[in-house]
Amino acid sequence: MKIVVVEDEIRSREGIVHLLKRLNPSYYVVGEAGNGRSGLELIKKQQPDLVITDIKMPLMDGLSMLRAVRECGMCTKAIILSAFADFAYAKQAISFGVFEYLLKPVSVGELIESLQKIEAITGNTKTAARDSSISPLIRRVCDFLEAPGGILFSLAEISQRLKVTPEYLGAQFYREMGCHFNLYSKNKRIAYAKLLLKNTDEKVNGISVLCGYQDAKYFSQLFKKEVGVLPVEYRRRDDP
Numbered sequence: 001m002k003i004v005v006v007e008d009e010i011r012s013r014e015g016i017v018h019l020l021k022r023l024n025p026s027y028y029v030v031g032e033a034g035n036g037r038s039g040l041e042l043i044k045k046q047q048p049d050l051v052i053t054d055i056k057m058p059l060m061d062g063l064s065m066l067r068a069v070r071e072c073g074m075c076t077k078a079i080i081l082s083a084f085a086d087f088a089y090a091k092q093a094i095s096f097g098v099f100e101y102l103l104k105p106v107s108v109g110e111l112i113e114s115l116q117k118i119e120a121i122t123g124n125t126k127t128a129a130r131d132s133s134i135s136p137l138i139r140r141v142c143d144f145l146e147a148p149g150g151i152l153f154s155l156a157e158i159s160q161r162l163k164v165t166p167e168y169l170g171a172q173f174y175r176e177m178g179c180h181f182n183l184y185s186k187n188k189r190i191a192y193a194k195l196l197l198k199n200t201d202e203k204v205n206g207i208s209v210l211c212g213y214q215d216a217k218y219f220s221q222l223f224k225k226e227v228g229v230l231p232v233e234y235r236r237r238d239d240p
Contacts, residue, residue, distance in 0.1 A: 001119060004046055005032045006039030006053040006062065007081070016052060016081075023112065036060025040068050043076065050118055051078045066098065075134055075142040075177075077118050081106055099188070101195050113227075117187055137162065138176045141169070151188050152212045155181045189213075190226050197235045204231045 003020060007013035013032055020027040030046040033039040037059040043051060051069070053062040060068075066078055079100045100114040134142070144150050144158050155173075159166040173181045189211045196207045208219035223231050 001026055001050060001115075002028050002030045002046065002048040003050045003052060004030060004039065004042055004048040006034075006036065006042075006051065006057070006065065007032075008034050008054060008057040010034070012054075012081075019108065019111070023115070027115070034058075036062055036065035040065045043069055043074070044072065047074070048076055050115075051076055053078060053080060055080060055082045070146065073134075073139055075139065075146075079111075079114055079118075099191050101199070103198065117191070117226075134176055135172070137164070137169070138173055141173060141181075145185065145188060151185060151192055155185075186222075186226075190223060193219075193223060193231065194227070194234065197231055207231065 005013055005016050005020075007016065013034070017029050017032055020029055030048055031042045033042050035058045036053075039051070039053065039057075039062075040060065043065075051066070053065065055062040062080060062082075069076055069078075078098045079102065080098050081102050081104055083104045099118055102110055102114065140162060141158055144153050144161070155170055156166050159169045162169065170181050173184070177184060193207055193211045196202055196210060197204075200207075202210070204220065205216045208214070208216040211219065213219035213222070220230055223234070227234055229237065
């Protein structure tokens with residue numbers, strides 16, 4: 001998995017890069033930058049699978065950088081490491097394709113969990129087509145899912161809007177993205193649920209609905225299966 005790290009704090013950046021290399025030899029750090037502007041140019045050049053970035057940085061902040069990445073039509077995944085537990089940031093982050101919003105200081109366990117989820121989505125595919133270009137059709141699917149409320153769309157609903165069959169779209173999505181649509185969508189929903197649990201006081205029932213699950217019991221069971229703990233336990237887990 002090709003990774004770019006963008007962080008203005010040198011020690012923090014070097015620590016992340018060192019940790020990634022130690023965790024898994026398949027985590028290939030293709031570049032690092034100390035501000036959003038340099039990070040954007042690096043991302044355009046390297047076309048990474050994943051960007052790990054801070055928010056508050058000189059010249060260009062992390063969210064502005066990710067917005068620019070999205071406007072270029074790239075579907076690169078992103079993990080934000082931030083010292084700010086601000087839901088406004090979290091909501092913006094979701095719309096720019098951020099997979100995880102982790103609060104500093106980030107535990108190694110949290111980072112490993114996030115990386116494993118992203119690996120499941122990217123499928124560690126080595127196809128040049130996936131790394132260099134994504135078809136306009138699949139790019140539009142990514143745009144649907146990454147827009148506010150987009151995780152609520154099913155494959156059938158997106159297919160209807162794009163005027164193609166679900167079977168064709170599902171097969172094309174798997175071919176280009178390296179994972180099935182349902183897995184990709186589920187992981188985005190779980191990531192959004194984690195953001196809401198950590199950054200809002202919304203009840204689990206409400207979060208369940210916001211993430212596209214009308215049955216709160218099913219949502220809680222699914223969350224535990226994916227994360228290892230129930231939503232209420234996840235909310236309390238790192239609290240003082």
